[in-house]
Amino acid sequence: MYSVPKLEDFSPAAIDAAAAELLAALRAEAETISGAKAFEEFRNRWMARKNGVLTQVNELWLKAAPGPAKREVGQRVNALKTQAEELVSLAAERASGSAQDERLRAEAVDVTLPGIERPLGVRHPVLRTLDELISVFVKMGYSIADGPEVESDYYNFEALNFPPNHPARDTQDTLFIAGQEERAQRDRLLLRTHTSPVQIRTMERITPPVRVICPGKVHRNDAPDATHSPVFHQLEGLCVDTGITFGDLKGTLDHAMKSLFGSAVKTSFRPSFFPFTEPSVEVSISCPFCGGRGCRPCKQSGWIELLGAGMVDPNVFGFVGYDPAKISGFAFGMGVERLTMMSYNVDDIQQFFYGDMRFLEQFA
């Protein structure tokens, strides 16, 4: 490493030779540095006011020079300083250039690498069926209503004409919220067992004409198996107006089933019982898989039972303050999982809730 020599000879020639040696050393060192930190050290070593190489030149060459030589030595030392400063500032430029190169190299992006593939999500099959159902009824002028999943006994049962302790309640094994013994029975909370309470909430809210569908989640205390799940979805429908007849019910549901399963599908209506409708029916469609000849999905019967329906019971109108002498209506309800299982040939309802990607990916 270069160090400033003490001089014996202060002649111009000797100073020039020493200066040339110094500049050669400076130039050589300048060429080796790279990066901001190395440059800092380099500049300090040569230029620092305190004990930098050029300061030492001042001390050892200029101050030490005998009186008569001082003028000549001073001029040469100044010229030397100017050249040294130039070399240092050139090195500064190079160092900052190389620091930038370094950064660019570190930040370089290989644009030819393959991208990160983010798989697109799709609607869950149950929601897809629900969307299809909704669109069929929306096209017929129905709007969408909803209500709470934690419901009171009053809305889930009483106002739907299930009197307290009536055996019809036994058909829907109910999950009650614990610790409500203090409350009046009608106020006790439960997980709604069907979407029918939204009928009541809707009729309390608006006056006829009413045309709503209520899609939603419902719960029953059923042990899970291939066709039962403690949580599932229903689509409820309600139409109330002056002069609504059973013919309207048949026409509406026949049209809806044909929209969903194709115009060749036939509907059949058989008497049934629900507390909130009178008369009540079970609606079946001719099997869309075999056209009614008999196959596995329809259990060789040619028919598949899909929904419950009926004319709204006058007692229900009584609970919401509608006058059954002036208006009438029909209602229907269907299980969405059941429909989905049929549409996609799924044989276990549990598949919809496991979250197993191998199952779900089939719908992507």
Ligand code: DAH
């Ligand atoms: N709520 C009934 C159930 O869960 C289904 C149902 C039947 C709904 C007839 C209706 C109806 O609106 O009219 O079993």
